[in-house]
Amino acid sequence: MVTMGIDGLASGLDTTSIISNLMKIEAKPQDLLKTQLSAAQAKGTAYRAVNTRFDAIRSAAEALTGTGLAAARTASSTNTAVTATATSAALDGASLSFRVEQTAASKQVLSSSSWTSASDPVTSQPKPAWPIKVLDSSGATVGQIALPADATLSDAVAAINGAGYGVHATIVQLGPTEFRLQVTSDGTGTAGARTLQGADEDASTAESGFELSRAGRNAVISLEGTGRQVSSSTNTFKDVLPGVSWTVSKADPSAFEPTTITVGADAAATTAKVKTLVEAVNGALGLIKGYTTSAAGATVATLQGDQALTQLSSQVLTAVSSAIGGKSAATIGLQLNKDGTIAFDASVFAAKLASDPATVTAILSGTTASTTNGVTTPAVDGIAGKLAAVAKAASDSSTGTLVQLAQGRDSLADSLQDRIDAFDIRLAARQATLTKQFATLETSLNTIKNQSSWLSSQIGQLYNPNKSS
Template structure:
């Protein structure tokens, strides 16, 4: 490209400004295309934002299917020192009563030998002999604890605590200049118990029924005891190495924190419908729906004093918003969702009364299930009754139709804007080439003009000088 380095030296024209202004006029079609591209991309983004909201509606609605409602279970306890949790496999209405006979405890041993101070050499006493093996409840070696030469009793404690072998140690002072090593198992009950085997000791041999000499340098200060509960009225006892009894009933786990074998009345664990969990799921759906409605309104309705909404009056979005509100306001099986504390507000939002919902669920769970998850088709004496979709079914189907990754309305709208944006970008790129060529042409034309004017000016100067010489009266003959 030819670049005019200096503005019109001969013509006196501001060549750079003239070309810039001409190019601004020439580029108006491209400028309009760029504005159109920006608006198209903004619309694609808007559709995808709304799509994300509808996918959230789908997810929340699917959590309210008849299967998920039936699986919502909670377990209650009559004893504040006993807690219980229930999974979906727990049976509604089931219960069990028991007394807590004892809690699980961790094994603890204290050295027979004593040291004069925590800084005394750990190996100055005959027991234990290092390195020490740590054995689990089956007699298998978990690991070996080694201490460096001249290690102190404090160093030995640090090595035990850093081993990660299921034991921890401390130094116990029983009198002046009398310090003993105390080692406790991290886990409780018989399964969590650890045994210390010095380098000069042997382990138990179950096959030969030989009792080993492990922990000969320690005395048992606390036994490893399993937690125990006795099932009321049966005489049966259940044990656990921890204070938690997994699957005491199907899908129910119980954790005890206080032993009370002589309690006047047993602890009773009962399984029921988890109303708060279901209410939380309904609230999540309402929140998702309100989120979608708010985004739709923001994209389709312009407010005074602000720019025109990105999708002002977009029919597809307006219809989607109306469909969500219709799903709430429509009766299901002759009953309104207001029965569940769910209703449509005047401002186009949804509201949910969790307390009213929980109360209705407790008094009439069948109605709640029908309104939320509908009634399946049934056939009696050859006559089939059509299925009645519930609120969750209706809004889930609506959300799926809008947000399906391949056929969803919103996905197709966004993809359509992407296609249009690509076409506009191609036109913009074409204009880049056209405008570059046009600028090059203008630059060459103005350069040629200056060159022509310069030539004419030089010729005029030469002619003027020649004429002056011909008619100069002072010129000698």
């Protein structure tokens, strides 16, 4: 867009530059507001970044408090053919011995009719009669598979496999001109078994056109010493022990030694949780230091000397360094570094967890209240509990100090932006006024210049000695 100027029309002045410089002076208060807005926005962003780190501390710390620490469970098996897993519901030290009597198998049937090739019309044989219903283990209809009149044996296989009714089919060639239809249930055990009911059959006569190759079979284990058995439709047994599941892959009822499943604390998982907590703490402390401390020769830090953040750092360090039950964090491999960070020795922690899990639990998760001989010992928070409390107080979505500080800077930024926007209107009006004033000045000077020229002309004519009378 081309802006029409009024420079030097009569005065010879650079009025555009004059107005521009005047507007810079007029805009000084707005420039200050913009500086304040940038600072407020930067501080809000900084508080939110620190808040994210403290929320990470809260999450990592809660994973090591009470139920969180107890959730680290593992299940071991003495048999390589049996794999076991445990959840937080598993009881530490629980065990069970058993023998695998049989593994689960899926039901399989083979057609009693045969075809001379895979491209023979499937309806050339009276059995099975189409359409075929697929029934579940309770006798309820899962679905029906219909075929066009000219469908081949291969078409029948494709229709069964594409139906999604819990069965799959294939063609079995028993001789040069003997092709049969084999149908296998997708699920194992009695619960996963499917039954095929032809159009000329009812539930009681279903599968009269098929031979049973293999019945659906449950996996079975016998508990050592009792002879009692437990079965499962799949090869996986769940919650025979609370929170524990295991999968068998081979039957071995006559094994010399039974399979034993044992639940224990998952040392690797617990160590990883402590490492995650230490990393979250160091991340938060490092971020606070970066926002509150200016490096030599650098610009002033965004939150230089912020007391709220300095206090949070102090609370975090105190939570880690304080003794729990008379024992320091160093007992389990946690120590303060000179630079204000936390050091974690995983090998020390793992060794202590193996030799004295009660102490590790007490230092990390604290102790519960107890009464002995009428004397009550109050509950004591562990390191994780203390860190979780500090982090929650800082990062809670409604009452957290960091959240409120960020919201306060957001409110200030909104207020400053409103004032900046209002100043834009004032500056535009002021520039319009100055432009009009200088335009008026040029017009007035031009008028005076024209009048002066006219007067000079008239005076020249009055006193011109060469003028004829």
